[in-house]
Amino acid sequence: xxxxxxxxxxxxxxxxxxxxxxxxxxxxxxxxxxxxxxxxxxxxxxxxxxxxxxxxxxxxxxxxxxxxxxxxxxxxxxxxxxxxxxxxxxxxxxxxxxxxxxxxxxxxxxxxxxxxxxxxxxxxxxxxxxxxxxxxxxx
Numbered sequence: 668x669x670x671x672x673x674x675x676x677x678x679x680x681x682x683x684x685x686x687x688x689x690x691x692x693x694x695x696x697x698x699x700x701x702x703x704x705x706x707x708x709x710x711x712x713x714x715x716x717x718x719x720x721x722x723x724x725x726x727x728x729x730x731x732x733x734x735x736x737x738x739x740x741x742x743x744x745x746x747x748x749x750x751x752x753x754x755x756x757x758x759x760x761x762x763x764x765x766x767x768x769x770x771x772x773x774x775x776x777x778x779x780x781x782x783x784x785x786x787x788x789x790x791x792x793x794x795x796x797x798x799x800x801x802x803x804x805x806x
Contacts, residue, residue: 677703677804678752680778692772697781699752699804706744706803710757711736712795720794726763730770733799738774741803748775750803756784757798767797 681696688695713721713729714736722728741747754771758764764784772779780801790798 677806678749678778678780690768692768692775692777692779694779694781697752697778700806703804703806704744706741706746706750706801706805708737708740708801708803710755710798710800711740712790712792712798720792723794724796726758726760726796727766727770729796730767730799733797734770734774737799737801744803744805746803746805750805751775751780751801752804753781753802754783755800756782757787757790758784759787759790759796761786763796 677700679698680694681698683695686695711733713732715721721732737751738748741750756767756771758767761784768784771782790796
């Protein structure tokens with residue numbers, strides 16, 4: 668798991684004892700600074716630079732490809748994974764949640780961003796098993 672950077676303090680979990688989700692690495696809410704620039708990352712899928720779908724049939728592999736693309740976008744914007752305050756993950760099969768969540772935990776470390784995961788009927792390309800969008804606050 669990556670070591671939190673000094674700017675990881677910008678993403679502070681807010682959890683209350685009256686609500687519990689039995690998923691390790693889940694933040695009920697995330698408090699982020701109001702000062703900074705907001706980066707809204709569109710839904711990313713497991714595609715190469717030429718558009719080829721990668722890791723076909725492998726949800727963990729597709730998650731790694733997507734998170735690598737997210738890292739490249741964050742780097743271009745002057746940030747890293749610690750700047751992400753919220754993600755939404757779309758899965759075509761909720762049975763893939765554990766494999767995808769494991770990759771997410773490795774990528775974001777602790778504390779994690781706020782997140783939502785939903786199952787959808789289909790994504791743009793039938794080879795896509797998941798899609799991830801993100802919101803980041805860049806100081």
